[in-house]
Amino acid sequence: MRSPLTMRLALLFGLLVLAFPGHALTIAAASSLRQVMPELEAAFEQQHPDTPIRVIHGASGKLATQILNGAPYDLFLSADDTYPRRLAEQGAGATEPEPYAVGRLALWQGDPQRPALMPEELAGSDIHKIAIAQPRHAPYGLRAREVLQALDLWQLLQPRLVYGENIGQTAGMVESGAADAGLIAWSLTFTPGLSGRPYTLIDQRLHSPLTMAMVITREGADLPDARRFHDFMLSTEAQAILVRYGFEAPTRN
Amino acid sequence: MPELSPQDWQAIAVTLKLCALTTAILLVLATPLAWWLAHRQSPSRTVVQALVALPLVLPPTVLGFYLLIALGPRGPVGQTLEAMGLTHLAFSFEGILVASVIYSLPFAVQPLLEAFRHLGARPVEVAASLGAGPLDRLFTVILPLCRGGFIVAATLTFAHTLGEFGVILMLGGSIPGETQVLSVLIYDYAEAMDYAAAHRLSLGLLIFAFVVLVTVYSFNRRFDGVRP
Known part of the structure; x- marks a missing residue:
């Protein structure tokens, strides 16, 4: 053999x-x-x-x-x-x-049928899971946390947050529908085939x-x-x- | 069959090279180790057996983490290599090869141990009494009689290395042509939301893994029949 x-x-x-x-x-x-x-x-x-x-x-x-x-x-x-x-x-x-x-943060949704959300509306009852990147090592995750803190939503939304290892994976969570919405890099909404998804650009004054x-x-x-x-x-x-x-x-x- | 990209082919080449080298190295290392485990009754045997089985139990992240520390530029192995004028092993093909050998060790040792136990000490003792030297005994007695065990060990090692992910991701990163194996490239495609690309590689791996397992099981059955 x-x-x-x-x-x-x-x-x-x-x-x-x-x-x-x-x-x-x-x-x-x-x-x-x-x-x-x-x-x-x-x-x-x-x-x-x-x-x-x-x-x-x-x-x-x-x-x-x-x-x-x-x-x-x-x-x-x-x-x-x-x-x-x-x-x-x-x-x-x-x-x-x-x-x-x-870079710019965007609030992104996977469902193309829904109207774009304002970040304040994340507390709404039909948003079950919100994806952000891991703040510990992903800059966009850190900024997403700052935004939610600035809007006084961080504590309230804790149970609904899911964390992506990086911002690409985070966007994937939203795209696949696993999360209803996510705070991702605006640049990733330019992914081919995904440009129709609703998003709201986040006010830069809400984060460093x-x-x-x-x-x-x-x-x-x-x-x-x-x-x-x-x-x-x-x-x-x-x-x-x-x-x-x-x-x-x-x-x- | 959908078209594979150059990056896919590159990952396939890295993966095959890694699997083939890991299998070759492990067959050489695991044969004496399994023989020793099959025939030694000392208390150290239990400790060695536990060490061999550790990669089955440990999360790949634990192995990846310690290997990264040990093989990297600030770790004991990495520093020794650098002191000898070589380069450290983190984020290199050689590094993930070391990791794969450790990670797949139980998959090479276990089938061989099983085969050697079935064989027992007797055929080898008889051969020795007839004047066969150690190498002669290995090639004319042990290898032919335990052929099934070797084939299963090689196939499982190859297949398990193919399915390796966590250790390689931690120790190797995802460098195309160097440490980007198929499983890591699929992860990369999924992260980029390029699901079509992730799908064509995943489907290929799924089919390949199934074929490998069918092969292993059919060999297992065939050799069960001829065992003494």
């Missing part, structure tokens, strides 16, 4: 090992960037066709922890500026955190700003492509794409 099977397996590994490419630009991007990222990548690749890019999405807090634990990400696009600053403080960043966009910042990691410090993508994010072209997907331009100081 040993020889033929083992040999065939050995041949298979050989082929698989050969099939793997060398170093690509690895970008860790906040889940709120999921819908916009393919377009940003395409625009960047048009200018730099020889740069293979791979993108890993996740909650910003989780990605920052992974970077601190040695994940090979070259550029970190966070959904806030706290995590990039933390990386810089702990010596895991090679650049100062640079704001590239401002979602200033989204990026940082080149120590891993990517010597990689020219990391710097190129970093600068590309601030270009007029990238900024225009971001605005089309529900982000606002960062305020320059």
Whole structure:
């Protein structure tokens, strides 16, 4: 039984090992960037066709922890500026955190037949489950909690809250109907096929700003492509794409 | 059959490579371990048996968490590797390979242990008395007589590694071409609300898992019949 099977397996590994490419630009991007990222990548690749890019999405807090634990990400696009600053403080960043966009929260519903809700109406009796992202490591979750606290609904709605691991999963909870409504990133309402779902943009004065910042990691410090993508994010072209997907331009100081 | 994307194929390649390497490594490691467990009556045997079975009981997050700490740049294994001029193992293919070997260990040991117990010590003793050396005994007595056990161990290890998720997610992240295995890619698709993509991979895995189990059970039956 040993020889033929083992040999065939050995041949298979050989082929698989050969099939793997060398170093690509690895970008860790906040889940709120999921819908916009393919377009940003395409625009960047048009200018730099020889740069293979791979993108890993996740909650910003989780990605920052992974970077601190040695994940090979070259550029970190966070959904806030706290995590990039933390990386810089702990010596895991090679650049100062640079704001590239401002995110917006939206109150989203899965049922296209219903009228858009105002956040104050969340206390209504027909809303059984409300999805937010985990405030502990997802910036949009933290802001969602601030909004509910500002409206004095946090305590009242406690029993109805369900938590997504990141904002993408949170949106999925609403989309699938598992939750009746959710406080998600406005950018995720631009998911293909889901644009008809009712949403209300949340007043930015109800939460601390979602200033989204990026940082080149120590891993990517010597990689020219990391710097190129970093600068590309601030270009007029990238900024225009971001605005089309529900982000606002960062305020320059 | 719906069209698979390049990312799907990349994940399939990573997954197959991980499953095949894990299976090969585990067959080599688990054979002596299972033999020892089958024939030793010392008190340490119980402790070793419990250690082998731990991954069955522990949540994958516990294993993933400790492996991340141990294999990462600040952990004992990671630091030792870095001191030797190598790189640490967190978020790398080698890292998830180590994790898979540990995670699937009981699935390789258990069927072999069963087969070795059925075999008993006698055939090997007879072979030794006839002058067969240890390697000779392994290849001409143990392997042919316990063929069914080896096939079941290999298949279960392969299949269990295929179904691995939590440990890989914690230790490997989701790096395409490196640590993004099928189960993690499906999770990623579901998070992106790309249900069509999640569905085509999930359905494929479902069918594959079913075929694997049917294979295992049919082998089990066939070899039950020829056991002494």
